[in-house]
Amino acid sequence: MVLAVVSVVVGCKRKPQPPLTYIPGVSKPITNEVAGFGKEGTTGIETDKTIAIPIPLPTTNEVATPLADRDLIEGMIPDRDTFKLNIIYFDFDRSSIRTSERSKLDAIAKVLKSKTETKIQIEGHCDERGTEEYNRTLGERRALAAREYLIRSGINADRIFTISYGEDKPADPGHNEEAWAKNRRDEFILLLPK
Amino acid sequence: MKMNRTKYWASLILAVNLCFSLLGQTEQPKIVIQKWVDPSKEIPISISGFTGEVYATLKFDLEVMGCKVVSSEQASYSVEGSNNGNVQGRLFIAQTKNQLLGKAYSGGTLRDQTHAFADDIIFALTAVKGIAQTKIAFKVDFGSTSEIFISDYDGFNPIQVTRDNSIASAPSWVSGKMMLVYNSYKSGFPDIYSHELNTGIRKVIAQYSGSNISPAVSPDGKRVAMILSKAGSPNLYVANIDGTGLQRLTTTKEGESCPCWSPDGNTICFTSRASGSTALYTISSTGGQMKRLQTIGAINGTEPDWSPDGKMIAFTAQMGGFQICIVPDEGGEAQILTAGADPSWAPNSRTIIFTRNTVRGTRSLSLLDVYTKRVKDCNRMKASCSQPVWAK
Numbered sequence: 096m097v098l099a100v101v102s103v104v105v106g107c108k109r110k111p112q113p114p115l116t117y118i119p120g121v122s123k124p125i126t127n128e129v130a131g132f133g134k135e136g137t138t139g140i141e142t143d144k145t146i147a148i149p150i151p152l153p154t155t156n157e158v159a160t161p162l163a164d165r166d167l168i169e170g171m172i173p174d175r176d177t178f179k180l181n182i183i184y185f186d187f188d189r190s191s192i193r194t195s196e197r198s199k200l201d202a203i204a205k206v207l208k209s210k211t212e213t214k215i216q217i218e219g220h221c222d223e224r225g226t227e228e229y230n231r232t233l234g235e236r237r238a239l240a241a242r243e244y245l246i247r248s249g250i251n252a253d254r255i256f257t258i259s260y261g262e263d264k265p266a267d268p269g270h271n272e273e274a275w276a277k278n279r280r281d282e283f284i285l286l287l288p289k
Numbered sequence: 290m291k292m293n294r295t296k297y298w299a300s301l302i303l304a305v306n307l308c309f310s311l312l313g314q315t316e317q318p319k320i321v322i323q324k325w326v327d328p329s330k331e332i333p334i335s336i337s338g339f340t341g342e343v344y345a346t347l348k349f350d351l352e353v354m355g356c357k358v359v360s361s362e363q364a365s366y367s368v369e370g371s372n373n374g375n376v377q378g379r380l381f382i383a384q385t386k387n388q389l390l391g392k393a394y395s396g397g398t399l400r401d402q403t404h405a406f407a408d409d410i411i412f413a414l415t416a417v418k419g420i421a422q423t424k425i426a427f428k429v430d431f432g433s434t435s436e437i438f439i440s441d442y443d444g445f446n447p448i449q450v451t452r453d454n455s456i457a458s459a460p461s462w463v464s465g466k467m468m469l470v471y472n473s474y475k476s477g478f479p480d481i482y483s484h485e486l487n488t489g490i491r492k493v494i495a496q497y498s499g500s501n502i503s504p505a506v507s508p509d510g511k512r513v514a515m516i517l518s519k520a521g522s523p524n525l526y527v528a529n530i531d532g533t534g535l536q537r538l539t540t541t542k543e544g545e546s547c548p549c550w551s552p553d554g555n556t557i558c559f560t561s562r563a564s565g566s567t568a569l570y571t572i573s574s575t576g577g578q579m580k581r582l583q584t585i586g587a588i589n590g591t592e593p594d595w596s597p598d599g600k601m602i603a604f605t606a607q608m609g610g611f612q613i614c615i616v617p618d619e620g621g622e623a624q625i626l627t628a629g630a631d632p633s634w635a636p637n638s639r640t641i642i643f644t645r646n647t648v649r650g651t652r653s654l655s656l657l658d659v660y661t662k663r664v665k666d667c668n669r670m671k672a673s674c675s676q677p678v679w680a681k
Contacts (some may be wrong), residue, residue, distance in 0.1 A: 159521025162498035228503040229591040232546035235500045
């Protein structure tokens with residue numbers, strides 16, 4: 096994602112309206128935006144050294160669904176085979192679901208709908224190019240992105256569980272783009288009742 | 290940390306002042322010691338009379354703390370002594386031969402005695418407490434598993450803390466206590482534990498649904514900042530050290546990571562993608578509005594660590610590879626120091642330990658003197674080491 100508005104400030108402060116570059120496809124009001132944001136080191140304005148920005152409040156239909164209690168999967172039997180061809184892959188440093196990966200998630204949703212006694216665990220993974228704890232959060236965001244997709248596909252939130260392994264469990268131990276592409280992934284484990 | 294108060298560590302090192310300095314020198318005028326005028330200049334110092342491990346350790350310690358070991362002709366200060374049975378030595382002003390320090394050491398190992406001597410030398414030269422007797426904790430990667438270790442600050446004498454054959458990560462010291470807080474997957478999920486090193490007693494701090502990761506203990510040892518995903522996005526929370534009193538501090542959908550505390554405990558610095566790109570933010574540790582921390586000249590800031598004197602925040606920037614940077618605590622121009630990741634400040638607010646070789650091959654720990662930018666490698670383990678944290 097890019098900032099809604101990047102304002103390019105040239106010259107003196109007195110100019111009543113600094114020129115703005117609008118990024119296509121975003122229609123957010125510009126009133127809350129701070130000049131120079133998102134392009135660190137390139138801002139031409141002296142602002143306060145720390146800039147307060149409002150925490151983006153999700154609109155009502157965007158509120159994240161809290162995770163279901165872990166006790167619900169206590170004793171369930173993990174099945175790593177059923178969805179082993181449904182591993183979804185991500186772009187570098189991104190957690191949005193690629194269009195190409197949607198059909199794999201649709202197939203998972205179909206199975207979950209037909210086997211109502213099952214639950215699912217989603218494992219988020221990263222390549223090694225982020226820092227370790229940043230990646231642990233990124234892996235969780237990847238797992239949560241697939242969870243959100245499944246919820247929108249009609250799967251009840253209390254059947255979906257997430258875990259992040261960050262960069263600790265690479266699928267390919269290599270140090271090149273081919274390996275990294277395989278490592279930026281979500282794996283899906285079907286949980287069967289005892 | 291007051292390590293030498295605990296039974297855990299080898300016996301107390303007794304520094305015996307042999308009163309060299311008092312004998313026969315009473316008529317001399319009092320010497321005014323020139324403290325570091327410019328700390329970015331290395332202090333040229335010569336070492337004689339020591340051998341083997343003691344010589345190597347003394348040289349390493351002094352160079353980490355801002356000295357440069359040179360020949361006696363080039364030295365401003367000279368260290369003379371011996372290590373027959375125990376370490377004893379004196380520190381002189383090279384030109385005048387005036388003695389600044391004379392001590393003999395007993396107890397502990399020769400390494401322990403040497404570290405104590407190095408700290409005494411640095412204190413005599415700079416009036417700043419040395420760091421050669423401090424400890425670090427770090428993550429050791431064994432491939433499919435990782436465990437937490439502690440060691441001397443230079444990587445010697447490693448001791449394995451966890452043996453869970455699981456993933457353990459993100460160690461954080463409880464200040465003034467022999468206690469760590471870290472993240473472990475031993476239950477099958479990433480949870481946060483405290484671990485008393487003397488007793489081995491472990492307690493759960495956070496085991497909510499989803500991921501419980503990246504703990505950071507407050508400087509007073511009473512609270513823990515951490516990242517929890519239980520509400521549906523990975524956000525910043527604070528709880529008491531026993532896990533009670535959980536409070537959510539951020540609510541972004543984009544997620545937070547890598548919290549650290551200001552030394553007064555009032556502020557937490559962390560990474561967020563709230564603006565759409567990865568950057569550092571601060572927030573009051575009791576809640577409030579997130580504020581962007583400007584890091585002019587460095588982008589994608591993660592892994593912040595606040596210096597114990599409160600003045601600087603070290604962090605990892607990602608610009609091609611990883612770089613260790615520092616920025617004033619109120620934000621501003623960032624200074625790029627060296628290639629590496631995950632910096633942690635020493636108690637002297639001058640030395641930083643960090644992870645090297647962060648992308649290709651085995652990771653290892655190195656020490657950086659912020660003023661002189663000199664980098665020295667810690668004693669290497671065979672396995673990959675990362676996430677060093679300095680006991681304070």
